Amino acid sequence: MSVKRTEVLTGPALWSAQAHFPSVLGRQLVIDRGEGSYVFTSDGRRLFDGTAGLWYANIGHGRAELAEAAYEQMRRLETYHIFGRFLNDRAVELGERLVGLSPIADAKVILNSGGSDAIDVACKLARRHWQLEGRASKTMILSREFAYHGLHAYGTSIAGLEINRVGYGTDSLVPETARVSTDDIEKVESTVHEIGAENIAALVAEPIQGTGGVITPAPGYLEGLQRICRENDILLVADEVITGFGRTGHMFATQRYHLEPDLIVFAKGVTSGYAPLGGVLVSPRLWQPFYRNSPDTPSFRHGTTYAGHATSSAVALRNLDILETDKLLPRVEELEQLLAHELAGLESREGVDATRVAGLLGGVTLAGQISAEAVTDELIEHGFIARPLRGNTVQFSPPFIATDDEIRAMVAALDSVIADHERR
Known part of the structure; x- marks a missing residue:
């Protein structure tokens, strides 16, 4: 019996993303x-x-101002890492600028290379927070049906688009995740009740769902999510990778919808794509335990090689200038x-x-x-x-x-x- 052989296609050496x-x-x-x-x-x-x-x-594309910002920065210092006692001046400047724009009062900012990085950090920090609070059962991360939160391990695990979740041998690459209704707040409450608030660390939500189909929030839905999180002591994480830095006419969509999240994840618009950069704005509730002046103060083990990249930070600063001046x-x-x-x-x-x-x-x-x-x-x-x-x-x-x-x-x-x- 002969076995039919399927032709193997050829093409560029580059393996395209999200390609069939x-x-x-x-x-x-x-x-x-x-x-x-x-x-x-x-x-x-x-x-x-x-x-x-x-x-x-x-x-827009081809802005000479951003090319010049990158060139001038690279001539002086391409980058230096921000691990431990080391910083670079552009990352410090960008941090201050972002905190000044933040809807979260008295925030700290964690910088990294993009939105998927930032989602991983936010979900880890949410779980780490509850461990420090002595509430070890709060590990579940909720997200919405049709949600997209990048394709790192955590983003894949909390995806509401099933096509991005399947094929890896388990229901969730990172365990303890679940989806809630994308538009019915009563169903969200029911899911929280079934899982138990004592088991839920955070709920991650895009104010406007992008890849899921440009789904705008149903009246009262986002306010309902915030209420449920507050009533049940669940951290609210706003994924503003798409909506941040002006896409909704406000610097952040959380301002448009009057939300008060515990964490805001950002990327894309912070540099308008001229350099890879993302991050997380962190509320005092989460950052203060790591800043206490005590020998027993824990460390939050985050950080990537290019976190706080000096050239990316310089580009972001110039991009933010243009948003304002123009x-x-x-x-x-x-x-x-x-x-x-x-x-x-x-x-x-x-x-x-x-x-x-x-x-x-x-x-x-x-x-x-x-x-x-x-x-x-x-x-x-x-x-x-x-x-x-x-x-x-x-x-x-x-x-x-x-x-x-x-x-x-x-x-x-x-x-x-x-x-x-x-x-x-």
Whole structure:
């Protein structure tokens, strides 16, 4: 009996992230330049970056000011680690700047290389906190259905997108995690009751779910999460990797939604993607036990080689300057209204089930007969980058520097592609 052999595909040496290779090999786009709200491919296409990369290119591409900040810093000191008694001046300066912007009063900041790093730190710190408090049973980390919190071990474990959780031999790479309803606060309360508050360390939540399908919070939901956490002595962790640094028209979405989290996780927009950097803003409740002047004071064992990287910190500082001097947060509020108006105009189409906008985060859920993946592929041919997400959703999150005409043109292109699919 002969055994059928399946062809092994070939392609670039680079193993692409989140790729189903039979679907992408042979049609990958190589981006080799960026300018403003546009990126350019190696085969000469000019594409409006309707997703700001992976939600990060807030100030646009190719800003000379950030290149100069990196160059000047590297000429003086590329970096030095911040372990133990060592610091570098740029990391110290950035820490002070971030704490000054923080919605958490009297915060400390832990710096690392990105959002997935930061989620790992936040979940570990939450569990470590309760061990120091003598409440050793509080180890469970809750997260929401459809949540995305990166793909390190903890991010994989608390993912609400099952496709990111399966295939590793156990239900959760890191044990003691569970999901709660993404929109029904009564179901959240029921889950907390079933597990037992005495067993729950923290609840991690995106104020606006990004990769899960641009899910804006149901009325009263986030307030309900905060109430449940306070009533049950559960730490609230806000994942602001996407929403932080202006994406919702506020520096942090927790300010927009009047939340008071114990920890805030950030990345992406802190440098607008010009350098890898992320971190955690930590409330006094959690940091003070590690700062007591006593021989018995414990250490929190965190830290990566490039935590507090001097060049990344210099880039972040310049990026924060631009957000302020160019008045980009008020601009996001203006663009939010425009994007909401333009997307609402699609709701009369048979091919559109719903649209959602919060800040410069937009989602269009397509009717079942139209594929979001096919639509975003065809938008490339019209000169626009969008992204297909869970729930058959087309995602938009353009740079803060986008013009009104570019927003209108982006939505018009989507309208045209959907109309073509309706006629088929």
